[in-house]
Amino acid sequence: MSNSLQGFDTMAATFAADVDHAFWLNFWISIILGLSVIVPMFYFAWKYRADKVKDEEISTATHNTVLEIAWTLIPTAMLMVLFYYGYSSMKILRTMPAESESIVIDLEGKKWSWNHTYAANKAGFVHKSAELYVPKGKNIILKMHAPINDVIHAYFVPAFRMKEDVVPGRVTKQWFNAEKLGTYDVECAEYCGTRHSYMLTKIHVIPEAEYNAWFEGNSKVGPGEKEVAKSKGHELYDMNGCSGCHSIDSDTVLVGPGLKGIGAKHDAQYLKDAILTPNKDVPEGFTAGIMPPFNMSDEDVSALVDYIKTGK
Numbered sequence: 557m558s559n560s561l562q563g564f565d566t567m568a569a570t571f572a573a574d575v576d577h578a579f580w581l582n583f584w585i586s587i588i589l590g591l592s593v594i595v596p597m598f599y600f601a602w603k604y605r606a607d608k609v610k611d612e613e614i615s616t617a618t619h620n621t622v623l624e625i626a627w628t629l630i631p632t633a634m635l636m637v638l639f640y641y642g643y644s645s646m647k648i649l650r651t652m653p654a655e656s657e658s659i660v661i662d663l664e665g666k667k668w669s670w671n672h673t674y675a676a677n678k679a680g681f682v683h684k685s686a687e688l689y690v691p692k693g694k695n696i697i698l699k700m701h702a703p704i705n706d707v708i709h710a711y712f713v714p715a716f717r718m719k720e721d722v723v724p725g726r727v728t729k730q731w732f733n734a735e736k737l738g739t740y741d742v743e744c745a746e747y748c749g750t751r752h753s754y755m756l757t758k759i760h761v762i763p764e765a766e767y768n769a770w771f772e773g774n775s776k777v778g779p780g781e782k783e784v785a786k787s788k789g790h791e792l793y794d795m796n797g798c799s800g801c802h803s804i805d806s807d808t809v810l811v812g813p814g815l816k817g818i819g820a821k822h823d824a825q826y827l828k829d830a831i832l833t834p835n836k837d838v839p840e841g842f843t844a845g846i847m848p849p850f851n852m853s854d855e856d857v858s859a860l861v862d863y864i865k866t867g868k
């Protein structure tokens with residue numbers, strides 16, 4: 557992964573230009589207003605410095621009606637212009653398109669991964685993916701939530717100019733229509749703990765035909781990607797976000813201990829317990845309450861344990 561993330565130099569959603577317009581208008585009005593106060597302030601402070609003013613020259617005026625009306629009306633007019641453009645661009649972002657004419661995707665944000673779940677296709681297959689794939693030129697609605705025992709995250713796509721909090725126990729929504737093919741960065745924009753800065757993913761905007769072909773199929777990877785045979789345990793490991801906290805093939809501590817060689821240190825029962833009830837037996841140097849307990853069938857835990865014992 558490259559270290560540099562996209563900023564505002566790319567613009568790829570229909571409303572991006574409206575957001576930028578409101579921003580730059582705000583920016584320039586603030587600069588002009590700021591300078592029109594600060595520059596005269598320094599000038600007068602210098603011009604009327606104490607040793608240059610005689611007492612008889614000091615003004616005794618108490619008020620000036622014309623001036624007071626002017627300095628009330630002009631900023632009010634500027635504020636109304638700012639409000640109008642701020643409000644009208646926010647309204648575009650906040651007005652959800654009809655769900656019947658959109659692709660609705662479920663999004664879970666949790667420490668420290670993003671998981672997208674699509675609606676079932678005609679064959680009943682449900683795609684799940686860490687990176688998001690969407691067709692160009694379609695309305696997409698994201699229904700976003702976090703597990704109840706998690707913290708607040710925010711799904712931020714700079715190239716689309718969209719950002720919305722993802723909140724435990726609540727569903728928030730965001731929509732967009734991507735008008736340029738390409739791959740765009742998604743960043744978590746709400747500080748959420750140790751691995752916050754690694755809580756990244758991507759949105760791939762692809763041609764509609766390619767999207768439809770992928771969506772109606774049952775590939776477990778993204779469009780155009782080669783499906784590599786993964787064991788069930790490997791799939792469970794990826795799907796449950798274990799890699800957000802554990803390195804599978806080294807001793808490096810991310811949040812939890814590196815899992816390399818774990819099979820030699822512990823038996824299968826210990827490892828099963830470590831996944832189902834992580835707070836019961838906490839390895840030295842780590843604290844309880846960080847790894848969430850996972851709720852899965854005996855068959856799934858066994859597959860997962862077999863996988864982590866391979867250490868790769």
Ligand SMILES: [Cu+2]
Nearest residue numbers: 709744748755
């Ligand atoms: Cu986060």
